[in-house]
Amino acid sequence: MFHVGSARSVLYNWAFARHEGGTLVLRIEDTDAARNRPEWTEGIISAMAWLGIDGSQYEGPYFQSANLGKHTEAAQRLYAEGRAYYCDCTRADIVARTGDQHHGYDGYCRDRGLGPGEGRALRFRTPDEGATVIDDLVRGKTVFENSSIEDFVLARGDGSVLFLFANVVDDVEHRITHVLRSEEHLPNAPKQQLLFEALGLEPPAWGHLSIIVNEKRQKMSKRRDKAALEAYRDEGYLAAAMRNYLMLLGWAPAGDREILPFDEMVAEFRIEDVNSSPAFFDVKKLRAFNGEYIRAMAVADFIAACEPWLRPDVVPWPAEKFDPVVFAELAALAQTRVALLPEIVPMVDFAFLADPVRDEASWAKAMKEPAAELLAEVAAAYEQVPWEAGPLRERLESVGTSFGLSLGKAQAPVRVAVTGRTVGLPLFESLAVLGRQETLRRIESARERVTGLA
RNA sequence: GGCCCCGUCGUCUAGCGGCCCAGGACGCCGCCCUCUCAAGGCGGUAGCGCCGGUUCAAAUCCGGUCGGGGCUACCA
Numbered sequence: 001m002f003h004v005g006s007a008r009s010v011l012y013n014w015a016f017a018r019h020e021g022g023t024l025v026l027r028i029e030d031t032d033a034a035r036n037r038p039e040w041t042e043g044i045i046s047a048m049a050w051l052g053i054d055g056s057q058y059e060g061p062y063f064q065s066a067n068l069g070k071h072t073e074a075a076q077r078l079y080a081e082g083r084a085y086y087c088d089c090t091r092a093d094i095v096a097r098t099g100d101q102h103h104g105y106d107g108y109c110r111d112r113g114l115g116p117g118e119g120r121a122l123r124f125r126t127p128d129e130g131a132t133v134i135d136d137l138v139r140g141k142t143v144f145e146n147s148s149i150e151d152f153v154l155a156r157g158d159g160s161v162l163f164l165f166a167n168v169v170d171d172v173e174h175r176i177t178h179v180l181r182s183e184e185h186l187p188n189a190p191k192q193q194l195l196f197e198a199l200g201l202e203p204p205a206w207g208h209l210s211i212i213v214n215e216k217r218q219k220m221s222k223r224r225d226k227a228a229l230e231a232y233r234d235e236g237y238l239a240a241a242m243r244n245y246l247m248l249l250g251w252a253p254a255g256d257r258e259i260l261p262f263d264e265m266v267a268e269f270r271i272e273d274v275n276s277s278p279a280f281f282d283v284k285k286l287r288a289f290n291g292e293y294i295r296a297m298a299v300a301d302f303i304a305a306c307e308p309w310l311r312p313d314v315v316p317w318p319a320e321k322f323d324p325v326v327f328a329e330l331a332a333l334a335q336t337r338v339a340l341l342p343e344i345v346p347m348v349d350f351a352f353l354a355d356p357v358r359d360e361a362s363w364a365k366a367m368k369e370p371a372a373e374l375l376a377e378v379a380a381a382y383e384q385v386p387w388e389a390g391p392l393r394e395r396l397e398s399v400g401t402s403f404g405l406s407l408g409k410a411q412a413p414v415r416v417a418v419t420g421r422t423v424g425l426p427l428f429e430s431l432a433v434l435g436r437q438e439t440l441r442r443i444e445s446a447r448e449r450v451t452g453l454a
Numbered sequence: 455g456g457c458c459c460c461g462u463c464g465u466c467u468a469g470c471g472g473c474c475c476a477g478g479a480c481g482c483c484g485c486c487c488u489c490u491c492a493a494g495g496c497g498g499u500a501g502c503g504c505c506g507g508u509u510c511a512a513a514u515c516c517g518g519u520c521g522g523g524g525c526u527a528c529c530a
Contacts, residue, residue: 091527100455104526121528139459148457156528163530187458187525210460210523217522245466248479252467256478275467277460278523285466285480295493336493347491393489400489411489423491 047229050239052262067170071161074169074199075122075154083198084154086114087123104150119157124195126151132190137180137207139276144190152191164188168195171204180207180271183278184219207271210250210278220281236309236341237286241293245286249279259292291339303331309342316345317352326351329433333425347425351434356420356442366412366422367450374403375413375447379440387436389428396428417446 078084087109098106105123114120127146134142154165161169171179186208196203214225226232232242240262247265248258251274294302310327312319330348338344350356381395393407400410415427418439424430431439 087528089528103456119528123528142458144457150526153528158528160528162528167530182524183459184524190458208459213523215465219524248466250466252478254468256468258467258479279467280465282465282480288480291493334492337491339492396489407489409489415490421490425491427489 047233050229050233051243052239067166067173070173071166071169072155072159075161075165078124078154078198079116079122081198082125084122084124085110085112085151086116086120087151087153088114088117088120105152107151110151121153121157122155123151124154124191124198126194132193134186134189134193134206136186136189137178137205137271138210138274139186139208142186142189146194149190149194164191165195168192168199172196172199172201176204178205178207178271180209183208183210183276207274208276209274210276212249212281213278215280217278217280225281232286236343237290238293238305238341241290242286244293245289249281250274250277259289287339294338294341295336297335299328299332299335302335303328306331306341306344309345315352316349318354321352321354323352326433330425330430333429337425346421350419350421350424350430355445356418359416359421362416362420362422366416367446370403371413372447372450374399374405374410375417375443375450377402378414379443379447382436382440382443387432389426389432392428392431413446414443418442 075084079086087105089105089108094103094105094108095101097108109123110125116122126149130146132144132146132149134144136142152164153162155161170176189206189208193203193206211219214220229242233239243262244259244265247262247269251269252258253260253265253268294305297305309315310322312322315322327348330351331344334344334347337347346357377399378396381399382392385391385395396410396414397407400407403410411427412422415424416422418427418431418434419425
């Protein structure tokens, strides 16, 4: 699963890496689970590919267990140097002593001199005095009193190391220079920085990006919120629009610009300019951006982008009725009316359905007096006209006039008769594409129904 | 509870002591255009959480307060 929050970090990461000419390391921070859940990795990779981050721009996936030897080696070194000690306390022991579920470790085994053994965890001996300051690229300096940092666990009773520690060793292994991640990891930063120092290594530059929140201002969750990037792709959002929108969460290019080419954003982007307050993911604005990007496309590109929603197995009309030439003509008319790709389907379905859908609300609204008579007159007038938008419009307009109706009023019954709905593509162009025979058939069928009902 | 982070229109943001009785965008409202619906054009709506201080001058600096959030595992 690819969390939007992560997507955002990756995006920044990427922009930053491009800026610095670096490489992105894709690391699945899960020793065993990720191996058993290849779809996690695939999800991340496919989401990255969708956003335009191709395989040549990252390394990975990389699993912690691949570096097991180095992890235990580093842990042993810290133990040998007295920077870590063994502890046989269970969670229950600690709670019994401190009387508080939410209290950190109390340091009970600090000076008991326990050696390694089955069931004994290795804890880091946190400095008693002083403070650890995290100089963060996005939030400035944050001071953590060392006394407020508990003696956290480095390795479990079975010898396997924890994420926090494995992370540090892996960062060294990968020669990571910048750790850009989500704000929720900020409390881990001082612990890891202490670890770098204990290992005699230079800590990386930190950058903790704010989280993305839902309407309740809480961290987006995969369970509650639509946080998987792939879901947006499947709903018809364009990668370019998505990535443009995502870039604007917490950062803005100069000059009151919002929609601009990704290359320009990358060139202008500086991690130091990212603001540190959480942002709400506003789907309405994303949708508006998507519409802008769709309108900016060449018609041929728009048609190509619609393809996934035109596949025979997802489409509401019989596959053999689909005509790409007809679709191309209608698509040109639909482009300014589509904000999300799948919205194209109900706009053009009338052309490929044997009978148009019948939206009852539309019928009730449009098929009032004198609809039946008007439909009959229009049908008669359409028997002979040159079958082009201009003449079609003129004839309907003059029929309307004879009923004392404006064009706006007069077109409604015809529109509903032919397309089934009260709103849609420009009517006369649509009729021109549909053809005389089918248009007359639908008008006649609608007239009969209206008469029958009356 | 403890540690930490955050606080400009409903939302995303610009702003880094005078250019700001706060600019842009989405949303919303109105008008124009118009065969419906869009698109487009024009206009409008709405905000510096609060209280003190520093200063000739504060959205911008300082203190406090209130509010929101994150973390708090031998998970990642």
